[in-house]
Amino acid sequence: MNNPTAAMIVIGDEILSGRTRDSNMHYLAKELVKVGVSLKEVRIISDDQEEIILSTNELRKKFNYVFTSGGIGPTHDDITADSIAKAFKVKIGVRSDAKNLLNKYYKQNGIELNSSRIRMARIPDTAELIENAISGAPGFKIENVFVMAGVPSIFQSMVDVTLTNMKHGSPVKSKSIILNLPEGEIAEKLKAMASENPEFSFGSYPFLRDGMLGTDIVIRGHNVKTVEMLAQKVKETFSIKTESDDE
C-alpha cells in the first residue's frame, strides 16, 4: 500500500540568510502524516525566478503533490505567482474572481485596494483559488501544485483548507522508544530486527543529552498492533528505562 507522495518548496531569502527560522515545513510535515501523505523532499530556495521554475517543474513530475510557501504578497520581491505561471507555460493577469475576494475582504476591513494590493489578484490561468480568511489575498492550486503564503498563520489556514480536499492515504503509525544507550551499543541487534520486519521502518536517531549519547528508536508502519508489538520487543531487548509519545 503506497501512500501519495509530496514535496515542499520554501521560497525565501530570509530563511537562507539565517534571519528567520522556517516553521511552515514542520507544520506541513505533521499535518501530512495525519492524512497519510508522505513528505519526501523539501527545498528551500531563494526569491529567484529561474530557481522557482526549476524546482517546481522537477518536483511536480516526481511527486503527487507540491506545496509552496512564500512570495505571493504585494511587494517587488514577491515573484512566486509569475514564476509558477512560467513553469506551467500559462498566462497570468489580474483575475476578477481573485479581485472580488480582495474587494470583499478590504471593504469589510476598511482597507484601500491600491495598485500594489491589486497585484495579489494576479493568478495564473486555469488555477483554482485557495481562500485566505486571515488577510484576504488568496493562494492557488494549479494541477498538483498548491501555492500558499509564507506568513505562518496564513500558511497554516491554507494548508488546513487544502488537505480536506485532497486524496488521502492510510496514516502511518509510529512508536518511539528512547534508549539511554548510544547507537554503537544497539546497532547489531536493531539491524537484525529491521531485516526480520521489512514492512516496518526502524529509524535510529542519536541524541546528546547532558554529555551522554542516547538513541531514539522510531518504528513506523501501517499496522498499529504490529508497531506496538515491535516496540515492546525493542524495549525488552534493550531493557529500557523511559518511553516517549506515540502518534
Added chain:
Amino acid sequence: MNNPTAAMIVIGDEILSGRTRDSNMHYLAKELVKVGVSLKEVRIISDDQEEIILSTNELRKKFNYVFTSGGIGPTHDDITADSIAKAFKVKIGVRSDAKNLLNKYYKQNGIELNSSRIRMARIPDTAELIENAISGAPGFKIENVFVMAGVPSIFQSMVDVTLTNMKHGSPVKSKSIILNLPEGEIAEKLKAMASENPEFSFGSYPFLRDGMLGTDIVIRGHNVKTVEMLAQKVKETFSIKTESDDE
C-alpha cells in the same frame, strides 16, 4: 564582488515526518553569513541512497560548497558515507586513519570498539577527515562536499572546524526595519527605492502580530555605510516606530 556559494543537504526521515525539527540548517545559515558565503539552497531528503547521490551530484556542480548533515552513525539506516562514495564513484572501506581516531577516543572514554562502531571508520577514498571532539567518529570532506553528523552539537563543532579552513567572501551587512504597516501600504515606495539601488537587496517580509499585519524590511549589501543610509531613508519615508537589530 561575488561571494562563494553553498548548498546544504539535510538527510533525515525524522525531519520529513515532522518528528524532529531541524536546527542544523539555521545554525549553518547564520555561520555562513558571518564568513561571507552565500547559502543558496537547502534540500531535506530521506535516508535513501539514490536521493543522496542525485542531490549531491546536482548541488556540488552548481555551488562552490555543499554541506550534508545526518546519516553517518553506526546503525543500519546510516547510509550517507556509502552514498557519497557512490556519488563520486570512489571506493569506500574502513580506513586506518579513521579507525585510529575512533580507537584513541574510545580508549580514553572506556568504550568498546565493536563491529558496529568500526562502521563509522568507513570513509571514501581520497576524502579528508573532519575531526569530532564530541563523540569521536569523524566526518569527512571530499572535493567540495563536507559530510557531517546530524546530532546538533556534533554538527556545530564540525561546522566550526570546517569554516576556519574555507575560502571566505566579504560578509554581507544587513539592517532590518520593522514597520507597523502592511506590505500593501509600502510596496510602491519600496519598489522605487529598490530599483534606484540595484546593488542592495530590499527584502520585504510580512508578519502577523496581535492580528495586525506588519512588515520587516531587510536591506543587504557589502557597503555598511550605504546600508545604514538606506535604512535611515526607509525609516524617514515611512516615519517608523520601532527598529530591530542589525548584524
